[in-house]
Amino acid sequence: MTIKPLEGIKVLDFTNVLAGPTCTMLLANMGAEIIKLERPGCGDDSRAYGPHINGESVYFTSVNRGKKSVVCNTKTEAGRQVFLKLVEKVDVVIENIKPGGMVRMGFDYETLKKINPRMIYVSISGFGNTGPWALRPCYDMIVQAMGGIMSITGEPGGSPVRVGTSIGDVMGGTYAAMGTLGALYQRAVTGLGQKVDISLLDCQVAILENAVARYSSTGFIPGPLGMRHALITPFEGFKTKDRVLIIAAGNDNLFTRLCRVIGLPELCSDERFLTNASRTDHVDELRELLEARLADKTADEWMEILQAEDIPCSPINTIDKLFENPQLAARHMLVEVDQPGIGKVSVAGNPIKYSTVPAEEEIPHGPAPSVGQHTREILVDLLGYTSDDADAYLKEFMR
Amino acid sequence: MTIKPLEGIKVLDFTNVLAGPTCTMLLANMGAEIIKLERPGCGDDSRAYGPHINGESVYFTSVNRGKKSVVCNTKTEAGRQVFLKLVEKVDVVIENIKPGGMVRMGFDYETLKKINPRMIYVSISGFGNTGPWALRPCYDMIVQAMGGIMSITGEPGGSPVRVGTSIGDVMGGTYAAMGTLGALYQRAVTGLGQKVDISLLDCQVAILENAVARYSSTGFIPGPLGMRHALITPFEGFKTKDRVLIIAAGNDNLFTRLCRVIGLPELCSDERFLTNASRTDHVDELRELLEARLADKTADEWMEILQAEDIPCSPINTIDKLFENPQLAARHMLVEVDQPGIGKVSVAGNPIKYSTVPAEEEIPHGPAPSVGQHTREILVDLLGYTSDDADAYLKEFMR
Numbered sequence: 173m174t175i176k177p178l179e180g181i182k183v184l185d186f187t188n189v190l191a192g193p194t195c196t197m198l199l200a201n202m203g204a205e206i207i208k209l210e211r212p213g214c215g216d217d218s219r220a221y222g223p224h225i226n227g228e229s230v231y232f233t234s235v236n237r238g239k240k241s242v243v244c245n246t247k248t249e250a251g252r253q254v255f256l257k258l259v260e261k262v263d264v265v266i267e268n269i270k271p272g273g274m275v276r277m278g279f280d281y282e283t284l285k286k287i288n289p290r291m292i293y294v295s296i297s298g299f300g301n302t303g304p305w306a307l308r309p310c311y312d313m314i315v316q317a318m319g320g321i322m323s324i325t326g327e328p329g330g331s332p333v334r335v336g337t338s339i340g341d342v343m344g345g346t347y348a349a350m351g352t353l354g355a356l357y358q359r360a361v362t363g364l365g366q367k368v369d370i371s372l373l374d375c376q377v378a379i380l381e382n383a384v385a386r387y388s389s390t391g392f393i394p395g396p397l398g399m400r401h402a403l404i405t406p407f408e409g410f411k412t413k414d415r416v417l418i419i420a421a422g423n424d425n426l427f428t429r430l431c432r433v434i435g436l437p438e439l440c441s442d443e444r445f446l447t448n449a450s451r452t453d454h455v456d457e458l459r460e461l462l463e464a465r466l467a468d469k470t471a472d473e474w475m476e477i478l479q480a481e482d483i484p485c486s487p488i489n490t491i492d493k494l495f496e497n498p499q500l501a502a503r504h505m506l507v508e509v510d511q512p513g514i515g516k517v518s519v520a521g522n523p524i525k526y527s528t529v530p531a532e533e534e535i536p537h538g539p540a541p542s543v544g545q546h547t548r549e550i551l552v553d554l555l556g557y558t559s560d561d562a563d564a565y566l567k568e569f570m571r
Numbered sequence: 572m573t574i575k576p577l578e579g580i581k582v583l584d585f586t587n588v589l590a591g592p593t594c595t596m597l598l599a600n601m602g603a604e605i606i607k608l609e610r611p612g613c614g615d616d617s618r619a620y621g622p623h624i625n626g627e628s629v630y631f632t633s634v635n636r637g638k639k640s641v642v643c644n645t646k647t648e649a650g651r652q653v654f655l656k657l658v659e660k661v662d663v664v665i666e667n668i669k670p671g672g673m674v675r676m677g678f679d680y681e682t683l684k685k686i687n688p689r690m691i692y693v694s695i696s697g698f699g700n701t702g703p704w705a706l707r708p709c710y711d712m713i714v715q716a717m718g719g720i721m722s723i724t725g726e727p728g729g730s731p732v733r734v735g736t737s738i739g740d741v742m743g744g745t746y747a748a749m750g751t752l753g754a755l756y757q758r759a760v761t762g763l764g765q766k767v768d769i770s771l772l773d774c775q776v777a778i779l780e781n782a783v784a785r786y787s788s789t790g791f792i793p794g795p796l797g798m799r800h801a802l803i804t805p806f807e808g809f810k811t812k813d814r815v816l817i818i819a820a821g822n823d824n825l826f827t828r829l830c831r832v833i834g835l836p837e838l839c840s841d842e843r844f845l846t847n848a849s850r851t852d853h854v855d856e857l858r859e860l861l862e863a864r865l866a867d868k869t870a871d872e873w874m875e876i877l878q879a880e881d882i883p884c885s886p887i888n889t890i891d892k893l894f895e896n897p898q899l900a901a902r903h904m905l906v907e908v909d910q911p912g913i914g915k916v917s918v919a920g921n922p923i924k925y926s927t928v929p930a931e932e933e934i935p936h937g938p939a940p941s942v943g944q945h946t947r948e949i950l951v952d953l954l955g956y957t958s959d960d961a962d963a964y965l966k967e968f969m970r
């Protein structure tokens with residue numbers, strides 16, 4: 173029998189929409205049991221996000237597959253009791269509700285740790301729980317703009333563009349999951365819980381890699397470069413006979429092989445192109461020379477030629493092309509979930525491949541829950557409610 | 572005294588350039604000791620990446636601060652011995668060398684686990700260690716193109732663009748660190764090590780969020796949308812008197828407040844704009860109406876007005892503006908490292924804030940090492956070499 177890394181770990185998931193649910197999805201992939209609290213009726217806000225099929229949200233399904241849902245209105249005494257009893261029983265509490273909300277409800281870390289000192293409490297918010305902006309509302313789009321990543325993404329000289337995925341929320345959820353894992357490891361050693369405080373803005377700054385150090389040491393403000401890498405050449409998209417082909421010749425050896433195989437060996441000895449630094453200085457001239465030759469054949473024809481020489485290249489795939497990719501298939505990176513109402517829907521697999529976990533078990537294949545679907549199970553089996561008490565609770569909330 | 576989560580954990584870092592070093596940087600933030608192996612002479616490839624100041628690479632500094640460097644040529648017997656002795660002593664081995672390289676050297680997981688069965692072995696490669704493309708060379712740029720993210724990033728109708736940061740490498744390193752933490756937690760429970768196999772392409776697919784499920788259930792192929800969110804309106808950049816302002820009115824309540832505060836209350840009752848779905852259907856008409864009004868004032872003037880009403884908004888910051896942001900300052904998200912040769916250089920702080928770790932200690936403030944700087948220390952103190960043996964080793968490699 174497979175034992176996943178977080179088998180036996182229970183997570184109280186008091187999150188909504190994308191950043192928090194991404195965090196608990198990553199923990200679910202590792203084997204944790206996710207108990208998602210949803211407010212009566214509409215549940216998670218993202219259940220309202222399209223597209224809908226037979227009233228079920230595809231968006232919600234993709235990030236909540238395999239979780240359990242307990243209905244809970246924390247504004248009622250019965251709801252508060254369920255929340256607090258769950259806190260006693262779980263290993264991790266994760267919230268991404270409006271800044272200040274947990275304090276107002278009396279559900280802040282300082283209060284909850286008295287109930288369960290071994291608990292790890294993870295807070296995800298736009299700007300974090302400290303600092304002058306702690307209480308400001310925020311969205312993914314705001315941190316993408318504020319955090320600098322939009323300013324370096326887009327066509328050179330054109331408008332900045334948003335990263336096509338909600339990278340602000342995705343990174344927030346990812347670092348939150350990583351922070352949870354670090355705290356769980358530490359608890360395994362010391363027995364103690366702690367609080368993890370994640371700010372979407374912090375996370376956005378953390379992924380800028382060399383741009384921060386580069387600006388701070390040279391004063392140069394990076395801008396968008398289209399398809400091109402700032403420091404490596406040739407390393408970008410090139411027009412061919414039919415469509416753009418990305419070629420990444422990241423060192424002198426690859427550049428030499430590229431020139432030879434496309435029939436331009438004279439470029440290797442051209443003074444302008446001798447080193448990566450000089451190629452980067454003459455990036456436009458080099459592109460022009462390469463594209464003049466690459467126009468002779470289609471992208472597919474060139475790919476066959478370049479791949480035979482181990483020169484990294486790729487077309488720019490649209491999302492449908494992922495479903496034809498043999499490597500992604502072999503790696504189980506597109507996984508079908510059978511969602512009531514929707515039917516089969518594909519979601520991304522687990523990018524963390526453990527030697528102890530068979531590929532088919534890498535993510536929970538169970539569907540996303542309906543609002544409150546597991547309320548009775550959790551109340552009776554985990555919290556010890558009698559069947560009558562569970563009935564009374566359900567009657568109040570599941571009308 | 573602060574104890575960080577991974578205090579006492581030793582990592583043998585056999586990685587190069589960005590994906591692997593990002594992984595070990597994240598583990599260093601959590602308190603792990605990183606022992607980086609570098610080949611004699613030039614060391615890590617990214618030491619050659621600009622900008623350079625007094626011959627020192629800013630790029631290398633930003634991702635390797637606080638690590639130790641041991642010089643090691645694994646093609647010599649002395650180098651192999653150091654590698655294998657280190658494997659015995661560490662908790663984690665991380666590699667992102669050329670596919671197939673570890674097997675050729677006899678350093679694959681199956682061999683090394685005989686020396687240290689508690690070890691966690693983390694492999695980071697372009698396409699992973701399994702599947703038909705396992706041995707293909709790869710770069711960040713290739714997985715951005717192949718993995719679909721470029722196809723949804725850029726101006727509508729324009730060319731796809733690269734995400735301005737090396738998001739392929741960054742996500743590979745991030746999921747590798749997360750995988751390491753899960754395996755460390757499991758080891759704390761079971762005592763057993765395992766292998767973690769990370770593919771940059773898998774990681775890229777894993778961050779596409781709703782795009783995968785959306786395509787699989789509707790057949791619609793998402794394309795680039797510039798600054799705009801695909802499913803939420805108004806949620807994009809708007810022209811003002813002087814520059815673009817991002818406004819994210821992510822629900823009906825915020826939309827109503829927005830219309831009122833900018834003096835267009837009639838939009839709230841306009842049938843085209845009653846719900847998020849209908850606003851998204853009429854996104855261009857709504858943008859036109861809003862921009863006609865937003866042209867009256869500058870972005871700063873509007874921000875003051877909108878923020879007073881808690882409406883999320885932001886200018887599109889360039890990297891220099893991060894250094895003026897009071898929230899990032901309060902969160903210690905830009906940290907100075909004093910790098911020999913370069914002087915003070917700022918790097919991103921740790922986005923994972925633990926209640927048990929004071930802000931000043933969140934990342935190692937020590938500089939990036941010179942090639943082999945800690946060779947003697949590690950050979951003598953960790954591996955038990957005599958001073959003479961260490962001298963002989965250094966003499967061979969540090970000429």
